Amino acid sequence: MKILVAIKQVPDTATQVKVGGDGKSIDTAGITWIVSPYDEYAVEEALRIKEKRGQGEVVAISLGPDRVREALRSCLAMGCDRAIHLNDAAWSAVDTLATARALAAVVTQEAPQLVLCGRQAIDDDMGAVTAQLAELLGWPCAYWIMEEAVDADGKTVRAARQVEGGLEVFDLPLPAVLAAQKGLNEPRYPTLKGIMGAKKKEIKDVKAADLGLGAEPAQLAVLGLEALPPRPPGRIIEGDVPSAVKELVRALREDAKAI
Amino acid sequence: MFKADLRAIRFTLYEHLKVQQLFELDAFSHLAREECDAVIDQCVRFAAEVTGPLSAPGDRAGCRVEDGRVVTPPGFREAWRTLFELGFLSFTMPVKAGGFGGPRAIGVVLSELQSGANTAFNMYPGLTHGAADLLEAFGSPRDHERFLAPMLEGRFAGTMCLTEPHAGSDVGATRTRARHLEGDVYAITGTKCFISSGDHDLTENIVHLVLARIDGAPPGTKGLSLFIVPKVWVEEGGALGGANDVATASIEHKLGIRASATATLTFGDDGRCRGILVGGRPHEGMRQMFRMMNGARIAVGVQGIAVASTAYLNALAYARERLQGSSVRHFKDPNAPRVPIIEHADVRRMLLEMKAKVEGMRTLAVKLALHADLAAALAATDEGRAAYHEGQVDLLTPVVKAYCADQAFRVAELAIQTYGGAGYVEDHPVEQYLRDAKIFSIYEGTNHIQALDLVSRKLSSRGGENLTAFLTEIGEFVARHGARPGLAAEIGALGAAAAALQRASGALLEFFTSGRLDQVTLVATPFLEIMAEVTIAHLLLDAALVAEARRVEAEGDHHQEDADFYRGKVMAAKFYVNFVLPGVHAKLAAIVGGDRSALDIPDAGFSTAR
Numbered sequence: 001m002k003i004l005v006a007i008k009q010v011p012d013t014a015t016q017v018k019v020g021g022d023g024k025s026i027d028t029a030g031i032t033w034i035v036s037p038y039d040e041y042a043v044e045e046a047l048r049i050k051e052k053r054g055q056g057e058v059v060a061i062s063l064g065p066d067r068v069r070e071a072l073r074s075c076l077a078m079g080c081d082r083a084i085h086l087n088d089a090a091w092s093a094v095d096t097l098a099t100a101r102a103l104a105a106v107v108t109q110e111a112p113q114l115v116l117c118g119r120q121a122i123d124d125d126m127g128a129v130t131a132q133l134a135e136l137l138g139w140p141c142a143y144w145i146m147e148e149a150v151d152a153d154g155k156t157v158r159a160a161r162q163v164e165g166g167l168e169v170f171d172l173p174l175p176a177v178l179a180a181q182k183g184l185n186e187p188r189y190p191t192l193k194g195i196m197g198a199k200k201k202e203i204k205d206v207k208a209a210d211l212g213l214g215a216e217p218a219q220l221a222v223l224g225l226e227a228l229p230p231r232p233p234g235r236i237i238e239g240d241v242p243s244a245v246k247e248l249v250r251a252l253r254e255d256a257k258a259i
Numbered sequence: 260m261f262k263a264d265l266r267a268i269r270f271t272l273y274e275h276l277k278v279q280q281l282f283e284l285d286a287f288s289h290l291a292r293e294e295c296d297a298v299i300d301q302c303v304r305f306a307a308e309v310t311g312p313l314s315a316p317g318d319r320a321g322c323r324v325e326d327g328r329v330v331t332p333p334g335f336r337e338a339w340r341t342l343f344e345l346g347f348l349s350f351t352m353p354v355k356a357g358g359f360g361g362p363r364a365i366g367v368v369l370s371e372l373q374s375g376a377n378t379a380f381n382m383y384p385g386l387t388h389g390a391a392d393l394l395e396a397f398g399s400p401r402d403h404e405r406f407l408a409p410m411l412e413g414r415f416a417g418t419m420c421l422t423e424p425h426a427g428s429d430v431g432a433t434r435t436r437a438r439h440l441e442g443d444v445y446a447i448t449g450t451k452c453f454i455s456s457g458d459h460d461l462t463e464n465i466v467h468l469v470l471a472r473i474d475g476a477p478p479g480t481k482g483l484s485l486f487i488v489p490k491v492w493v494e495e496g497g498a499l500g501g502a503n504d505v506a507t508a509s510i511e512h513k514l515g516i517r518a519s520a521t522a523t524l525t526f527g528d529d530g531r532c533r534g535i536l537v538g539g540r541p542h543e544g545m546r547q548m549f550r551m552m553n554g555a556r557i558a559v560g561v562q563g564i565a566v567a568s569t570a571y572l573n574a575l576a577y578a579r580e581r582l583q584g585s586s587v588r589h590f591k592d593p594n595a596p597r598v599p600i601i602e603h604a605d606v607r608r609m610l611l612e613m614k615a616k617v618e619g620m621r622t623l624a625v626k627l628a629l630h631a632d633l634a635a636a637l638a639a640t641d642e643g644r645a646a647y648h649e650g651q652v653d654l655l656t657p658v659v660k661a662y663c664a665d666q667a668f669r670v671a672e673l674a675i676q677t678y679g680g681a682g683y684v685e686d687h688p689v690e691q692y693l694r695d696a697k698i699f700s701i702y703e704g705t706n707h708i709q710a711l712d713l714v715s716r717k718l719s720s721r722g723g724e725n726l727t728a729f730l731t732e733i734g735e736f737v738a739r740h741g742a743r744p745g746l747a748a749e750i751g752a753l754g755a756a757a758a759a760l761q762r763a764s765g766a767l768l769e770f771f772t773s774g775r776l777d778q779v780t781l782v783a784t785p786f787l788e789i790m791a792e793v794t795i796a797h798l799l800l801d802a803a804l805v806a807e808a809r810r811v812e813a814e815g816d817h818h819q820e821d822a823d824f825y826r827g828k829v830m831a832a833k834f835y836v837n838f839v840l841p842g843v844h845a846k847l848a849a850i851v852g853g854d855r856s857a858l859d860i861p862d863a864g865f866s867t868a869r
Contacts, residue, residue: 070293
């Protein structure tokens with residue numbers, strides 16, 4: 001069974017993001033880049049499906065500049081068999097739909113039985129590419145997946161998605177697209193063997209022209225980014241306990257309207 | 260919480276000491292920086308997510324003995340399994356032994372990260388690594404198959420068994436006996452104490468490397484042989500046999516590293532304990548064990564760096580958050596706003612002292628490892644240069660061990676001082692760091708043993724060439740960069756400190772030649788400190804020159820955070836030279852002054868109280 005995993009490289013969760021000079025993008029200087037955590041669940045699940053079935057191929061794919069190779073390399077270190085890097089200046093300002101279009105073109109060429117993604121990337125939290133990709137392919141799609149099981153014949157996948165207070169279970173005919181939620185699995189650490197072996201695996205560089213795609217105007221435009229206002233300082237209520245409690249209750253009622 | 264500064268580590272590795280030069284050499288050409296960085300990244304993750312969170316709970320739980328078997332704190336078994344699945348222990352092992360043949364210069368960073376996250380846990384794999392390295396070097400192919408391979412898989416652990424109740428620093432007094440049975444197999448009887456990782460529940464077997472005297476062998480260290488004594492006997496094919504009559508008599512209750520089991524072991528209580536002579540070579544025990552001891556000495560220095568680094572970074576984070584007092588600029592205004600304590604001069608002094616020491620010590624350890632890598636890589640092609648690098652490893656090993664061990668305790672103490680009362684209680688990790696760090700100056704040869712090794716063996720080995728090469732390197736550095744604007748005064752001070760070191764070694768030589776050996780042992784410790792401080796000052800200044808050039812570039816590119824990072828490197832060097840290095844002149848005065856009070860005072864003169 002061939003599985004394609006689409007991943008995105010994002011700033012490390014610990015990064016203090018700063019707005020760039022143009023006011024529309026983030027300043028990437030000094031940022032540590034990682035594979036988006038939800039995408040790691042997708043990679044891990046793909047590897048588990050392959051291991052469970054005892055055969056198959058897991059292909060990692062990502063779109064972005066040169067630095068994205070590093071993210072793909074870490075997917076290879078986790079155990080993916082090969083990687084595809086959509087790396088072209090034509091994609092330097094893509095929105096989710098153009099990303100989905102490029103991915104759909106690769107999926108059409110590669111013809112996997114299953115595409116796995118994270119439920120959203122943790123940078124801009126759009127969570128749109130997976131659905132757009134499924135729509136473009138005309139494949140069934142399920143989001144927020146907490147469990148999945150591909151049947152023995154590789155014809156359908158049973159997927160349980162997280163809903164308020166429980167799980168909603170679907171059977172999807174393959175090929176299909178699934179988006180992973182936290183809790184689907186515990187992603188493995190790349191082993192030293194995996195890291196050392198990763199350099200022998202292929203990362204194929206793919207240009208827009210290779211997919212028969214040209215530059216297309218973005219449907220979405222970022223007008224501006226604003227940093228969150230600094231959190232106002234806390235307030236310490238002075239005085240003896242009985243009067244401080246009174247003041248606290250009053251402040252919670254009248255100022256904060258919390259009770 | 261365990262904290263690591265990867266930016267500082269990468270600066271030391273790649274910008275300052277340029278360990279990437281190794282990948283150009285045949286011995287390391289199978290590797291690239293990209294992979295080494297990925298390995299370091301995974302190690303940080305492992306340390307922060309797996310062993311780090313077990314450090315404080317492990318300290319509280321400690322180890323206990325149940326039915327004659329040591330039980331380690333909760334979570335240790337799972338962490339051990341993860342560690343071996345990942346394979347960090349095999350990173351520096353030769354490819355032919357099933358390892359990755361990685362450079363030691365990267366290996367010391369990996370062990371720093373692991374020891375910093377959980378010093379006590381890392382004792383178990385640390386000893387296993389040392390024992391595996393010894394077997395790789397001296398074991399027979401059969402030993403490799405039976406013992407080395409399972410150790411690298413994490414199925415067996417390892418220990419080093421030297422100390423006995425009557426033979427601590429004096430190893431030659433070893434009483435454990437070996438009686439020949441057949442082939443390389445001997446019957447072992449004796450007691451070993453203070454055995455780190457001596458027993459535990461992490462593996463199915465433990466490989467004890469035991470120093471013992473074969474019946475009839477000469478007394479002293481020359482008559483000692485080294486034996487593989489498994490806890491559970493291992494058959495020729497590798498299958499586990501029965502228990503090998505190795506018993507855990509007790510474990511110690513310690514000040515620190517409480518989750519590391521320190522055991523007293525008895526061998527052959529029932530006369531059924533068997534050991535295998537390492538490599539089949541009798542009376543080679545000390546030479547063989549010295550490989551593990553030298554590795555362990557460096558590893559202890561690295562433990563010191565590890566604890567000092569996380570102690571410093573925790574103190575720094577606390578100093579940035581903790582509001583207390585107002586700025587000294589507003590000392591007359593009682594309503595002036597409270598400021599984070601990092602704004603107070605004395606806190607800044609402590610933080611910069613910690614930073615300078617941590618980063619200086621790390622540079623020293625990586626440089627020593629780089630010497631070892633170059634010695635190994637050049638051995639076949641350039642004997643002269645290989646000998647130079649080997650000589651520097653010999654010379655610097657006691658310095659790394661003793662200085663980093665001592666300073667770990669001092670840095671942990673400064674970290675507590677930075678926290679104030681909050682640092683003295685269990686809510687913060689620094690009090691544990693202080694307790695964990697104290698052992699470093701004691702085990703693997705006390706720091707005084709290191710000082711004696713330096714003054715009595717290392718200074719004079721290879722006809723004094725190692726020290727000459729070391730001093731020449733500093734002399735050339737001072738001559739080349741002495742006029743550098745901004746650092747000229749500090750580089751001049753390094754020259755003066757190196758001259759003090761030379762005078763101190765002259766004084767030692769005079770004590771030796773005039774037969775005043777007691778005087779040598781009296782001043783060996785301050786001598787080692789002079790040597791260490793000169794070494795650290797040199798490395799910090801060398802790093803500062805690199806950083807200063809990078810700072811100018813970073814400012815040109817408007818990378819303010821980078822520029823501040825590099826400015827910090829320069830300031831750390833200046834601080835160390837101006838606040839720490841002057842101490843060498845006081846120590847020199849004590850050495851050349853020749854005062855004998857400590858030797859001549861009558862015992863009762865210390866006190867007549869009983």
